[in-house]
Amino acid sequence: MICARNLHYRLKRKALVQDVSFELQDGEVLGLIGPNGSGKSTLLRMLSGIFRPSAGQVLLQGRCLSQWPRHEIAQHMAFVEQQAETHERIRVRDAVELGRTPWLSLLNPWSAQDDAIVGQAMDALNVGHLSQRIWHSLSGGERQRVHLARALAQQPQLLLLDEPTNHLDIQNQLTILRLVDELPVSIIIALHDLNQAMRCDRLLLMHEGRVFALGPPARVLTPDNIREAFGVNSRLLHDPETGQPNLVFTD
Numbered sequence: 001m002i003c004a005r006n007l008h009y010r011l012k013r014k015a016l017v018q019d020v021s022f023e024l025q026d027g028e029v030l031g032l033i034g035p036n037g038s039g040k041s042t043l044l045r046m047l048s049g050i051f052r053p054s055a056g057q058v059l060l061q062g063r064c065l066s067q068w069p070r071h072e073i074a075q076h077m078a079f080v081e082q083q084a085e086t087h088e089r090i091r092v093r094d095a096v097e098l099g100r101t102p103w104l105s106l107l108n109p110w111s112a113q114d115d116a117i118v119g120q121a122m123d124a125l126n127v128g129h130l131s132q133r134i135w136h137s138l139s140g141g142e143r144q145r146v147h148l149a150r151a152l153a154q155q156p157q158l159l160l161l162d163e164p165t166n167h168l169d170i171q172n173q174l175t176i177l178r179l180v181d182e183l184p185v186s187i188i189i190a191l192h193d194l195n196q197a198m199r200c201d202r203l204l205l206m207h208e209g210r211v212f213a214l215g216p217p218a219r220v221l222t223p224d225n226i227r228e229a230f231g232v233n234s235r236l237l238h239d240p241e242t243g244q245p246n247l248v249f250t251d
């Protein structure tokens with residue numbers, strides 16, 4: 001689906017991301033974890049094509065991202081940034097409809113099918129009741145859900161999500177995590193909550209711009225890795241009823 005080959009990103013003389021390589025399989029959910037400033041957002045921006053790598057390559061379906069026309073990238077992947085902004089005075093329904101832009105052309109004008117796709121995306125994120133509200137009047141969590149609805153309306157095969165549960169109350173966090181579990185697309189999701197990260201198929205743990213560990217959650221979220229990367233002690237407990245693993249932390 002998407003492949004990072006020896007990606008580097010330098011700003012002036014500072015290396016923000018160094019030598020990151022991995023390959024995402026179709027349908028896989030890869031969790032991106034790491035302390036503040038470890039390079040997660042910078043990596044996501046390179047994968048989305050917003051940042052051009054200083055060295056290395058992003059391959060989308062085997063072809064270098066820099067060779068893809070912008071609208072074709074948008075037909076394949078959608079990116080929900082951490083503090084995504086949008087135009088002033090735009091209504092929520094219009095913001096979600098923007099997700100259909102990559103699919104529209106003179107030969108392919110807006111149709112009832114586009115209306116239906118937008119409606120489904122709004123229902124999935126529970127923002128239908130906000131349809132006529134001005135985007136700027138929304139709360140942080142409502143904005144986050146509208147951005148996610150816009151990304152779903154884009155019908156991508158790959159979703160890049162930068163801390164999508166930020167700002168959300170617990171019910172909406174669980175809604176997003178359930179969507180991530182159920183959507184039949186590949187997903188790369190940056191998360192700070194390590195217990196939420198445990199639901200991913202694989203985890204990429206970043207530390208100081210580099211890959212510190214990559215693999216299944218149980219192999220990445222070890223007490224040693226957590227201590228070295230985050231500087232905290234942890235223990236894995238199991239829920240007595242469900243048997244689900246749960247990390248608890250001490251400093």
Ligand SMILES: Nc1ncnc2c1ncn2[C@@H]1O[C@H](COP(=O)(O)OP(=O)(O)OP(=O)(O)O)[C@@H](O)[C@H]1O
Binds near residue numbers: 035
């Ligand atoms: N425009 C910039 N100028 C200077 N340094 C920058 C710039 N943008 C990012 N950085 C630095 O690059 C490093 C990586 O930032 P990045 O936002 O990718 O980290 P992150 O892992 O996403 O952090 P967080 O968990 O806090 O969101 C940080 O040290 C950050 O301060």
